[in-house]
Amino acid sequence: ICVSAYNDTIFQPNLTNDIESKEGTKIVFVGGSQAYQKIESLVSLLEMQNNIEFTVVTNKKVNIANAKKTRFLDGLTPKEVSEVLDTMDYGILYRSDEAFNEVATPTKIAEYWGKGLKVIAINSAGAYTPIIKSNPYLGYVFEDEKSYLNSELPKIRTEEKKEIAAFAKANYSLSANYMKYMLLYNALINKAKEN
Numbered sequence: 719i720c721v722s723a724y725n726d727t728i729f730q731p732n733l734t735n736d737i738e739s740k741e742g743t744k745i746v747f748v749g750g751s752q753a754y755q756k757i758e759s760l761v762s763l764l765e766m767q768n769n770i771e772f773t774v775v776t777n778k779k780v781n782i783a784n785a786k787k788t789r790f791l792d793g794l795t796p797k798e799v800s801e802v803l804d805t806m807d808y809g810i811l812y813r814s815d816e817a818f819n820e821v822a823t824p825t826k827i828a829e830y831w832g833k834g835l836k837v838i839a840i841n842s843a844g845a846y847t848p849i850i851k852s853n854p855y856l857g858y859v860f861e862d863e864k865s866y867l868n869s870e871l872p873k874i875r876t877e878e879k880k881e882i883a884a885f886a887k888a889n890y891s892l893s894a895n896y897m898k899y900m901l902l903y904n905a906l907i908n909k910a911k912e913n
Contacts, residue, residue, distance in 0.1 A: 729832040836857040
């Protein structure tokens with residue numbers, strides 16, 4: 719019953735004016751290093767694109783032998799992760815096609831949005847899928863790798879990032895949801911006392 723909320727005291731957007739850049743579009747994956755995160759598949763996929771700069775941030779070191787261009791960071795504090803996200807355009811996740819992933823609410827999506835990043839979800843964004851599809855400014859849900867590779871991903875403008883971050887703050891931040899959770903908890907306690 720609880721929204722997958724992110725800690726907005728750490729994952730605050732640090733948005734400055736647009737800077738013309740010759741750098742490619744920057745995509746980041748933040749998460750665990752477990753096999754179900756599909757990091758190796760993400761690296762293989764994103765390294766096929768010349769105009770993409772891909773960074774993988776995990777708790778534990780990840781070794782992918784065929785990675786040539788991907789930047790790997792590990793063991794960062796939440797504050798350091800937040801600083802890395804300040805430099806990105808998109809946050810990505812790759813979900814396997816199974817029932818659990820259709821209903822999951824990955825916290826990383828809320829964290830990406832909290833920093834103003836558009837989300838790229840391959841196969842599914844879990845319970846966030848219909849939200850993204852009805853609010854295209856939040857990102858993209860691609861049905862498979864091929865549809866992702868056939869897309870063009872522009873750099874994200876500061877105004878877009880501000881809109882995404884405001885949406886996240888209002889709907890998925892701990893500060894916005896703390897009171898909602900307390901009111902719900904108290905209502906449930908009072909209902910139980912009545913019965």
